[in-house]
Amino acid sequence: MKDALNENDPRKAWMGLLAKAPAGRVAALLGAAISRPAFTWLRAPEIGSTMVRARAGATGAPFNLGEMTVTRCALTLETGEVGHGYIQGRRKADAEVAALVDALMQTAMASSLRTAVLDPLKTEMTTVRVARAAKAAATKVDFFTMTRGED
Amino acid sequence: MYVAVKGGERAIENAHAWLAEERRGNTDIAELSIAQIREQLSLAVNRVMAEGSLYDPDLAALAIKQARGDLIEAIFLIRAYRTTLPRFGASEPVDTGAMACNRRISATFKDLPGGQVLGPTFDYTHRLLDFKLAADGDPPKAPTRDAQLGDVPHVTEFLNREGLIEEATHDDTPPPDLTREPLEMPADRALRLQALTRADEGFTLGLAYSTQRGYGRNHAFVGELRIGSVPVEMEIPELGFAIEIGEVTLTECETVNQFTGSKTEPPQFTRGYGLVFGQTERKAISMALVDRALRWEELGEDNVGAPAQDAEFVLYHADNIQATGFLEHIKLPHYVDFQSELELVRKLRREAEAQQLQEAAE
Amino acid sequence: MQANTLSGGFADPAIGSAHAFRSVMEAMARPGTIQNIDGATPPAPLSPATGAVLLTLCDTETPVYLASDVNCAAVKAWLSFHTGAPLVGPSHCMFAVGTWDALAPLSTYPIGTSEYPDRSATLIVECPELAASGATMTGPGIKEQAALSLPEVEAFRSNRMLFPLGLDFIFTSGDRIAALPRTTHVSAPMGATKVS
Numbered sequence: 001m002k003d004a005l006n007e008n009d010p011r012k013a014w015m016g017l018l019a020k021a022p023a024g025r026v027a028a029l030l031g032a033a034i035s036r037p038a039f040t041w042l043r044a045p046e047i048g049s050t051m052v053r054a055r056a057g058a059t060g061a062p063f064n065l066g067e068m069t070v071t072r073c074a075l076t077l078e079t080g081e082v083g084h085g086y087i088q089g090r091r092k093a094d095a096e097v098a099a100l101v102d103a104l105m106q107t108a109m110a111s112s113l114r115t116a117v118l119d120p121l122k123t124e125m126t127t128v129r130v131a132r133a134a135k136a137a138a139t140k141v142d143f144f145t146m147t148r149g150e151d
Numbered sequence: 152m153y154v155a156v157k158g159g160e161r162a163i164e165n166a167h168a169w170l171a172e173e174r175r176g177n178t179d180i181a182e183l184s185i186a187q188i189r190e191q192l193s194l195a196v197n198r199v200m201a202e203g204s205l206y207d208p209d210l211a212a213l214a215i216k217q218a219r220g221d222l223i224e225a226i227f228l229i230r231a232y233r234t235t236l237p238r239f240g241a242s243e244p245v246d247t248g249a250m251a252c253n254r255r256i257s258a259t260f261k262d263l264p265g266g267q268v269l270g271p272t273f274d275y276t277h278r279l280l281d282f283k284l285a286a287d288g289d290p291p292k293a294p295t296r297d298a299q300l301g302d303v304p305h306v307t308e309f310l311n312r313e314g315l316i317e318e319a320t321h322d323d324t325p326p327p328d329l330t331r332e333p334l335e336m337p338a339d340r341a342l343r344l345q346a347l348t349r350a351d352e353g354f355t356l357g358l359a360y361s362t363q364r365g366y367g368r369n370h371a372f373v374g375e376l377r378i379g380s381v382p383v384e385m386e387i388p389e390l391g392f393a394i395e396i397g398e399v400t401l402t403e404c405e406t407v408n409q410f411t412g413s414k415t416e417p418p419q420f421t422r423g424y425g426l427v428f429g430q431t432e433r434k435a436i437s438m439a440l441v442d443r444a445l446r447w448e449e450l451g452e453d454n455v456g457a458p459a460q461d462a463e464f465v466l467y468h469a470d471n472i473q474a475t476g477f478l479e480h481i482k483l484p485h486y487v488d489f490q491s492e493l494e495l496v497r498k499l500r501r502e503a504e505a506q507q508l509q510e511a512a513e
Numbered sequence: 514m515q516a517n518t519l520s521g522g523f524a525d526p527a528i529g530s531a532h533a534f535r536s537v538m539e540a541m542a543r544p545g546t547i548q549n550i551d552g553a554t555p556p557a558p559l560s561p562a563t564g565a566v567l568l569t570l571c572d573t574e575t576p577v578y579l580a581s582d583v584n585c586a587a588v589k590a591w592l593s594f595h596t597g598a599p600l601v602g603p604s605h606c607m608f609a610v611g612t613w614d615a616l617a618p619l620s621t622y623p624i625g626t627s628e629y630p631d632r633s634a635t636l637i638v639e640c641p642e643l644a645a646s647g648a649t650m651t652g653p654g655i656k657e658q659a660a661l662s663l664p665e666v667e668a669f670r671s672n673r674m675l676f677p678l679g680l681d682f683i684f685t686s687g688d689r690i691a692a693l694p695r696t697t698h699v700s701a702p703m704g705a706t707k708v709s
Contacts, residue, residue, distance in 0.1 A: 009392060011390075012392055012393070012394050015394040015395070016382070016384075016394050016395030016396075019394065019395055019396045019397055020382070020395060020397060020398050042519040042520055042522075042594075043519075043522065043594075043595075044525075044526075046237070046526065047236065048236050048237040048238060048239045049205065049233065049236040049237070049238050049239065050238070050239055050240055050241065050242055050383070050385055050396060051238060051240070051241040051242065051328065052206065052241075052242045052245060052383055052399060053241055053242050053243065053244045053245065053326065054244050054245050054247070054401075054426050055244045055319070055321075056319055056340055056341065056344055056424055057307070057319025057405065057422050057424045058247045058248065058305055058307075058319065058403065058405065058424070059305075059318075059319045059320075059321055060319030060320055060321065060322060061320075061322035061323075061324055061326070061340070061341055062244045062322070062323065062324070062325070062326045062341065063326045063340070063341035063342075063344040063345050064241070064326050064327075064328050064329075064330075064341070064345045065245070065345070065348055065401075065426060065428070066200075066201070066204040066205060066206060066348065066349060066428055067204060067205050067206065067233060067236070067238070068205070068206035068207065068383065068397060068399060069205065069206070069207040069210070069236065070239055070396055070397070072239060074389070074519060074594070076519075082519065084387065084389065084390060086239075086385070086387060086394060086396045087396065087397065088383075088396055088397025088398065089207065089209070089397070090207070090209075090210075129251060129300065130298065130300065131295070132251070132253065133251065133298035133299075133300055134295035134296060134297065134298045135253075135293045135294075135295055136252060136253050136254070136268050136270055136298065137268070137295070137296040137297065137298035138293065138294040138295050138296040139254075139268055139269040139270055139271075140266045140267065140268045140269075140296070141266065141267040141268075141269065143261060143262070237572065238572065238573060238574065239573065239597060240573045240597055241573075331574065388593040388594070388597050389519070389590070389593055389594040
């Protein structure tokens with residue numbers, strides 16, 4: 001598993017985290033932390049798709065697997081920072097809040113937002129992931145050798 | 152004779168109204184919600200996403216509800232919706248080696264790193280109807296065990312180290328896209344894989360089974376089957392770098408096929424590949440078998456004339472929306488076509504009768 | 514990345530592009546007519562008309578060639594944000610943008626194949642002005658004849674010879690466009706001097 005926050009580019013990491021957050025969760029965390037600042041749309045939220053690609057034999061030449069729905073938007077704060085939201089699914093409100101967090105993370109509020117929004121989000125998402133991995137681990141087969149043929 | 156006809160609007164409207172009523176069924180019974188379909192009929196949702204070629208569980212659930220559970224009709228709805236979406240771009244190829252696996256098994260190696268993880272499978276159920284499900288009540292929580300998060304290596308890598316299996320060589324050629332350019336023969340492997348991953352499950356299963364029964368046999372073992380989620384990363388032009396935009400659940404099947412060598416290749420194992428949206432195990436295994444059968448030419452094998460080796464036959468008949476569209480259109484009015492056929496048969500009949508009369512008279 | 518390079522898209526993309534598409538379609542369907550097209554405010558040196566055409570016709574699957582002075586950082590950033598169109602050289606483009614002189618020579622652009630004549634380039638030509646006078650145009654979509662201030666005549670005559678292959682042209686100036694599809698016959702202005 002890629003640990004997103006260990007990536008070189010912190011923006012890439014937080015945008016990925018915001019993209020995968022459960023519906024409404026970022027809005028709730030942000031709302032609890034601050035009141036939303038004013039912004040102007042550069043691109044109002046729009047729903048579209050991305051063609052998901054994969055590789056033949058997992059490592060070979062790429063092929064088109066199928067599309068997924070994506071919502072994107074871009075906005076600018078009154079102080080000039082540009083925020084982009086690219087998130088899975090058809091969720092305009094979530095795309096808006098993702099772009100807003102992206103813009104605010106470029107301001108002096110970055111560290112407080114990291115504590116109030118990104119860190120809890122990451123913890124929650126890891127918890128879900130670990131819980132699922134733990135169920136999978138419980139279905140791992142332990143083989144017992146009954147007899148060995150060559151003895 | 153050409154007869155222009157118009158009409159039927161009221162009949163069509165009324166048919167739609169009755170359809171809506173039938174869809175709802177008996178109103179004494181609680182209505183299904185989209186979330187219920189998404190959560191409790193998830194394998195149907197997965198099939199609709201895979202063959203509809205659009206990953207969006209809520210939309211697939213809505214389509215299933217609207218189609219009254221007719222999955223091909225639901226796939227049709229998704230395909231139609233898909234064409235209305237502006238495409239923002241294409242993702243980086245997903246890394247299935249980084250999959251968070253719910254299930255990961257190998258039929259070729261018992262003790263593989265990462266182990267045999269069964270996941271939520273039907274495999275060892277007894278296929279006895281469980282009448283407890285007819286009553287209400289939540290199931291007990293599934294047991295857990297300490298887990299380590301981390302990449303799970305592909306089984307074929309172990310064979311690769313010994314050079315006993317053909318390599319899937321890294322390549323970055325942009326793939327053709329059959330949703331943008333018409334499918335043309337000869338189709339390269341990238342195009343075949345795209346066609347197969349959205350192909351009808353039943354058709355793919357039938358073809359794969361035919362290879363097992365001897366029509367183009369290729370001795371497949373399931374080297375590995377894994378189901379889980381992978382992140383999807385896309386380059387964002389305005390940012391100048393790639394970000395993760397979401398996560399999709401995929402089923403991947405890699406077959407390891409016996410291969411005695413050919414004029415061009417040494418004896419080694421060869422590979423078939425299946426990768427499908429959602430938890431769609433039967434489809435992914437079928438896809439891998441058919442992919443392998445279609446590779447006869449590039450591996451220098453003989454064409455034994457099996458259906459699964461015939462790319463044109465497989466790819467042009469695998470799409471259930473094309474198939475059902477053409478099949479079902481024959482029930483729609485063909486009054487004029489048929490009128491001319493009728494005239495023709497009447498004319499032939501008159502001529503044949505005249506001939507008989509003449510012969511009788513002679 | 515500056516916010517100002519990212520503004521200037523359609524205020525409401527669905528409606529803005531539908532109006533602009535109508536203008537492009539009218540222009541193509543009635544060669545020689547001059548249509549208004551607005552809604553876009555692209556960075557210089559693109560005209561609003563060129564901006565609107567690009568926003569309407571381009572996306573991630575339409576490679577664009579930016580000729581000479583339109584190939585600047587501001588235009589590239591704007592185009593990539595609003596359309597995601599990949600930038601390519603003239604021989605691989607579906608759309609090419611620039612002044613007439615910058616776009617030359619025409620032989621570099623794809624003219625389609627006999628199986629797919631549509632796999633050809635459309636040239637979006639920035640013009641100093643557009644006027645209903647100059648070269649004479651006849652052909653499909655033109656009742657008798659039309660006149661348009663084309664930059665030259667010979668290039669369009671040779672292009673017409675390639676039919677059904679060939680290039681299509683959209684001429685832009687300010688907030689107005691006109692078009693010349695490959696089906697149009699062009700002849701020198703009657704009794705007129707050379708039009709620049």
